[in-house]
Each structure stands twice: as C-alpha cells, then as structure tokens.
Amino acid sequence: TxxxxxxxxxxxxxxxxxxxxxxxxxxxxxxxxxxxxxxxxxxxxxxxxxxxxxxxxxxxxxxxxxxxxxxxxxxxxxxxxxxxxxxxxxxxxxxxxxxxxxTLALAPSNVLITEVFLSSMTISWSTVTSQGYLAQASSTNFTGGVVRSSSTPDSSLPALTVDNLDSNTTYYVRVGAYNWNSVPNYALGGSSSTLSNPVTGAQFAGVFVSSVAVTWIPLPPDPPAASSATAKGYRVQASTEPGFVT
Missing domain, CATH: 2.60.40.10 (Immunoglobulins)
Structure with a gap:
C-alpha cells in the first residue's frame, strides 16, 4: 500500500x-x-x-x-x-x-580583552562569516547573575565595548557569531578586572629635597563595603610632566 x-x-x-x-x-x-x-x-x-x-x-x-x-x-x-x-x-x-x-556560524577566534576601564571593557576577535556578533561579560563566568552585552549586525566589525560593568570586579567574556536565526555560537575570551574607583582628596602632605609625601581619602574596606567600591591597594607616582606624558 x-x-x-x-x-x-x-x-x-x-x-x-x-x-x-x-x-x-x-x-x-x-x-x-x-x-x-x-x-x-x-x-x-x-x-x-x-x-x-x-x-x-x-x-x-x-x-x-x-x-x-x-x-x-x-x-x-x-x-x-x-x-x-x-x-x-x-x-x-x-x-x-x-x-x-x-546552521550555526563558526565561532569567532582570537577573542581578547583589549582595553579595560572603570565600568567597561573592549573585546576584540577575528571575524568570521556571520550575521553579526554578540559580546558579553559576566562576573560569574556565565553561571548566573547579570550578563552585560553589546551586539552588532556588522559581520566585518572586529571589536565591541561592553558597558555598565561594576568597578574593581573580575569579568569573564565571550563573543558569539550570529547565524541567520540570530543564534550566537560563542568563543570564550578569558577574564580581567575593571579599574577601581579613583581616590579623592589627594594632596601633598610634605615636600623634601628628594621626595614628597602624599595623602588621600582611602576607599572603603571590604567588608563591609562591596568589593566593587574598594581597591586591592594603591600606587603613587610622580612625574615632571603634566599628565604623566613620556
């Protein structure tokens, strides 16, 4: 039959x-x-x-x-x-x-964190044939929590900046290449920490023949403050050039 x-x-x-x-x-x-x-x-x-x-x-x-x-x-x-x-x-x-x-697009290669700021990171990659890219950052390595994202439909664009990150926080990043169904195929790109908040109240406390003393208002300790509001330490630099131009 x-x-x-x-x-x-x-x-x-x-x-x-x-x-x-x-x-x-x-x-x-x-x-x-x-x-x-x-x-x-x-x-x-x-x-x-x-x-x-x-x-x-x-x-x-x-x-x-x-x-x-x-x-x-x-x-x-x-x-x-x-x-x-x-x-x-x-x-x-x-x-x-x-x-x-x-079908999925090939995952991007050479995913790198190229610039780190107080509340953002720039991520770069080698482009592939795709319908655009999705760059993401997660402080929990994508196992929960808030994931920050930035996307583009431009398949030739090799970098994006992810904004709205917490300061002094380690973020893991990944980049996905979109297919025709807008489904990303991800490649991981390692991790880095955003910059700490700048100190305030910095001033000269003493000037000597070959040294100077500097004081500032320290950032709050962790705990009780959130780690994003603190710092791991401080670095003091002195330069004869305004803006530390070399």
Missing part, C-alpha cells in the same frame, strides 16, 4: 550545530516497523531540485519517534527540510516540507 507524507513533530529541529542538524518528524499513521524515509536538507525552498549542496539520507524504519542526523552542512546557511515516506515497493509518498533552520 501507499504511505502517507510525514507530518511535523512537536520539535522538528532537535539539535543544530555548525555542520550538523538533527531532525525529527511524525510518522502520520504510517506503519512504524516497515516504513522507510528519505530525508533531505536543501538550500532551495522546494524539492526535488538539482542543487549541488543538498544533503540527504535514507533511513530504515524508525519506530514511534522517527529521527535522523544529517552532516556535512555549510555553516551559517539556511536549510529547508523535506521528508517522504517509502513503502516496501520503494514507492515514495512525495516530499513534505517540514520547515527550515540555519
């Missing part, structure tokens, strides 16, 4: 990676123990077609929850899914269109 075209599952695309997509579908009343399936991912909006980039597999009977994994896909590429059921006489039901998704 002829078979029915497959139907969409509750979740069609169960796993999406850079070059691999796992798919699922409903058997649509086809016999679970004898129905084979032809599964195709194509960049075309209809199928059959003659596109060279098509990726297809033929499955054996898949039981109650038919599924397949297709490999060898291109990164950051939108693929359309077509599946047909096949009976014992190798007669197909005709391909059913079951949606589309995009």
């Amino acid at each position: 002829l078979v029915y075209p497959p139907a969409a599952a509750v979740q069609t695309f169960t796993r999406v990676q850079v070059s691999t997509i796992s798919v699922a579908w409903a058997h649509n009343n086809n016999p679970e123990d004898v129905t084979d399936y032809d599964v195709v991912l194509t960049t075309g909006v209809s199928y059959p077609n003659g596109f060279q980039g098509n990726v297809s597999i033929s499955t054996t009977p898949q039981g109650t929850n038919p599924a397949a994994e297709l490999t060898g896909l291109e990164p950051d590429t939108t693929y359309f899914l077509f599946i047909q059921g096949v009976n014992n006489n190798n007669v197909g039901s005709g391909f059913a269109a079951l949606g589309s998704t995009s």
Whole structure:
C-alpha cells in the first residue's frame, strides 16, 4: 500500500550545530516497523531540485519517534527540510516540507580583552562569516547573575565595548557569531578586572629635597563595603610632566 507524507513533530529541529542538524518528524499513521524515509536538507525552498549542496539520507524504519542526523552542512546557511515516506515497493509518498533552520556560524577566534576601564571593557576577535556578533561579560563566568552585552549586525566589525560593568570586579567574556536565526555560537575570551574607583582628596602632605609625601581619602574596606567600591591597594607616582606624558 501507499504511505502517507510525514507530518511535523512537536520539535522538528532537535539539535543544530555548525555542520550538523538533527531532525525529527511524525510518522502520520504510517506503519512504524516497515516504513522507510528519505530525508533531505536543501538550500532551495522546494524539492526535488538539482542543487549541488543538498544533503540527504535514507533511513530504515524508525519506530514511534522517527529521527535522523544529517552532516556535512555549510555553516551559517539556511536549510529547508523535506521528508517522504517509502513503502516496501520503494514507492515514495512525495516530499513534505517540514520547515527550515540555519546552521550555526563558526565561532569567532582570537577573542581578547583589549582595553579595560572603570565600568567597561573592549573585546576584540577575528571575524568570521556571520550575521553579526554578540559580546558579553559576566562576573560569574556565565553561571548566573547579570550578563552585560553589546551586539552588532556588522559581520566585518572586529571589536565591541561592553558597558555598565561594576568597578574593581573580575569579568569573564565571550563573543558569539550570529547565524541567520540570530543564534550566537560563542568563543570564550578569558577574564580581567575593571579599574577601581579613583581616590579623592589627594594632596601633598610634605615636600623634601628628594621626595614628597602624599595623602588621600582611602576607599572603603571590604567588608563591609562591596568589593566593587574598594581597591586591592594603591600606587603613587610622580612625574615632571603634566599628565604623566613620556
């Protein structure tokens, strides 16, 4: 007997990676123990077609929850899914269109913290083929808490600045490259601490032949103050040039 075209599952695309997509579908009343399936991912909006980039597999009977994994896909590429059921006489039901998704873009490389300020960090990376980037900073290494972000749709931009950070706080950073579905593929970029708050009330307390004494109002101790309001110590410098120009 002829078979029915497959139907969409509750979740069609169960796993999406850079070059691999796992798919699922409903058997649509086809016999679970004898129905084979032809599964195709194509960049075309209809199928059959003659596109060279098509990726297809033929499955054996898949039981109650038919599924397949297709490999060898291109990164950051939108693929359309077509599946047909096949009976014992190798007669197909005709391909059913079951949606589309995009593979992940390659993750950026060489992610680095290049500048650190009181409440911001600049992060750079080597660009990849993508639909933009998302740069993030987290004081908990992305295991909870507040994540600060900055994004761009410009795939050629090699750096972003993440603002609204706490002072004197260690932040871990990552950068994700967006695919066509605006899903980022992240690369980690290490960690660094923002600058401490500047001291106030600095003044000369004494001037001598070969030295000077300087005093200032210290930052509050930790505890009881939050670590972001404190400092790990102080450095005093003297220069004959205004602004310490060398």
